[in-house]
Amino acid sequence: MHISEGVLSPQVLACGAALTAAGLALGLRSLKNERLMTVGLMASAFFVASLVHVPLGPGSVHLILNGLLGMLLGWAAFPAIFTALILQAVLFQFGGITVLGVNTFTMALPAVLCGLALRPLLRREGRVRLLAAFACGFLSVAGAALLTALALAWTDEGFVQSARILLVAHLPVMALEGLISAFALSFLARVRPEVLTLFSNRS
Amino acid sequence: MPNASFSSPSPVASPYRSGRFLPAACVLALCLMLAGPAQAHRVNIFAFVDGTVLQTECSFSSGTKVQSAPVDVLDAQSGNLLQQGTTDTQGRVRFAITPAMKAAPKGLILRVRAGEGHQGEWTVEADELTAVTVRQEQARQAQTQQEQAQKDRAPQVAARAQTAPAQQAAGPADSAEQIVLTRAELQALVREAVQTAVEDALARSLADSQAALATTLDTALDTALDQKLAPVRRMLSEQTQKSPGLQEIIGGLGWILGLVGLAAWLRRRP
Numbered sequence A: 001m002h003i004s005e006g007v008l009s010p011q012v013l014a015c016g017a018a019l020t021a022a023g024l025a026l027g028l029r030s031l032k033n034e035r036l037m038t039v040g041l042m043a044s045a046f047f048v049a050s051l052v053h054v055p056l057g058p059g060s061v062h063l064i065l066n067g068l069l070g071m072l073l074g075w076a077a078f079p080a081i082f083t084a085l086i087l088q089a090v091l092f093q094f095g096g097i098t099v100l101g102v103n104t105f106t107m108a109l110p111a112v113l114c115g116l117a118l119r120p121l122l123r124r125e126g127r128v129r130l131l132a133a134f135a136c137g138f139l140s141v142a143g144a145a146l147l148t149a150l151a152l153a154w155t156d157e158g159f160v161q162s163a164r165i166l167l168v169a170h171l172p173v174m175a176l177e178g179l180i181s182a183f184a185l186s187f188l189a190r191v192r193p194e195v196l197t198l199f200s201n202r203s
Numbered sequence B: 001m002p003n004a005s006f007s008s009p010s011p012v013a014s015p016y017r018s019g020r021f022l023p024a025a026c027v028l029a030l031c032l033m034l035a036g037p038a039q040a041h042r043v044n045i046f047a048f049v050d051g052t053v054l055q056t057e058c059s060f061s062s063g064t065k066v067q068s069a070p071v072d073v074l075d076a077q078s079g080n081l082l083q084q085g086t087t088d089t090q091g092r093v094r095f096a097i098t099p100a101m102k103a104a105p106k107g108l109i110l111r112v113r114a115g116e117g118h119q120g121e122w123t124v125e126a127d128e129l130t131a132v133t134v135r136q137e138q139a140r141q142a143q144t145q146q147e148q149a150q151k152d153r154a155p156q157v158a159a160r161a162q163t164a165p166a167q168q169a170a171g172p173a174d175s176a177e178q179i180v181l182t183r184a185e186l187q188a189l190v191r192e193a194v195q196t197a198v199e200d201a202l203a204r205s206l207a208d209s210q211a212a213l214a215t216t217l218d219t220a221l222d223t224a225l226d227q228k229l230a231p232v233r234r235m236l237s238e239q240t241q242k243s244p245g246l247q248e249i250i251g252g253l254g255w256i257l258g259l260v261g262l263a264a265w266l267r268r269r270p
Helices: A012-032 A034-050 A066-092 A100-123 A127-154 A159-191 A193-201 B002-007 B018-032 B099-103 B128-175 B182-242 B247-264
Strands: A053-056 A059-060 B043-050 B051-060 B072-075 B081-086 B091-097 B108-115 B118-124
Touching: A012 A066, A012 A100, A012 A127, A034 A066, A034 B051, A066 A100, A066 A127, A066 B247, A127 B247, A159 A193, A159 B108, A193 B099, B002 B072, B043 B108, B043 B118, B043 B128, B043 B182, B051 B072, B051 B118, B072 B099, B081 B091, B099 B128, B128 B182
Parallel strands: none
Antiparallel strands: A053 A059, B043 B051, B051 B091, B072 B081, B072 B108, B108 B118
């Protein structure tokens, strides 16, 4: 899901940077001081997640965890993902600095939207909440694949081909991330039930 | 009384006490780290000059080879496409070095396009290619010298063969100035002539064989060096294609924690 340096045109890069700047502003404004550590921990999880790979046929794909961040952080997922992506670009040479805006936006926006849309269901008890968490993890990766394909629409690969390849390649990741999101939420509900107040108190 | 309410263990009182969240997050991060090393979508490309061929290797950061992906050879200065190839199942492509590639003033850029926005680049410096030019040039010069020498020798031998009987024939015809030679004098003359001819021929063949030896040595050195350098090249290639290690991971996590601390300090309430 990390688009490399030098693939996209300057227009697409500028567009991504502007959208990410807006997302960052929203995220930083909504970020409460007492939640800073949570954001940091989730950014760490995202930073490490891309090193976990799922073998798949001849190649393999890596975890993204954007759905988990969107679910737990809301708009604050933008600064968390942005920070993690900078460090991945500098330390691992995944993606790149100029593509940072596009990569942040493609991974953060679907996650934030899924988290916000599913919030009413995440408030419920029991199985509905688990299913909502699964859907959040699943759909966030699918959305990220679609947005990445959209960013690639102006390269010679085109939207339809990129979207098909990315969606098919990430199907196992979507399922896995759904499971991870559901597991993480049920774990948090047991260990720190106050986290769930998120879904009722805050916007 | 305020003390009592402060110490009451209400679970909702401070929702983001990190005491219980931190171990859970650490366990999660550890699980993630131990789950397996490194595939993320970085594409590595590595190229080196092998004799008169540009050998290229492409792989993902996990070590998976990049198969049947297009590789472009570009002029680093103008960005013109000079050659194009496709990786095999081992992620390798070989490009024959063309004059256009050698003429590139700032060297070459090799770009592999692995699809879905994955791309990697490698720069081949111009002097790596000029070494090839010099080597090819030397080989060509040596060959032409040899050919020239052979060509030169043929007419000279023929000329000598012609002049010798002519001189002999001229001897008796020039009756006005007959020179009488003793047997010893004749022997000395003949010996001298034979000696110079032999020395001449020896010098020539020595020069020829020196040139031939130089080329043989050059090629032998090249092959020997290529063989000796193969492990070094492999190490270099592995170095450039190394997946992120523990140092980078821990460094990144430290950075995130540091940034959180910085943000907390900046947002502190006075």
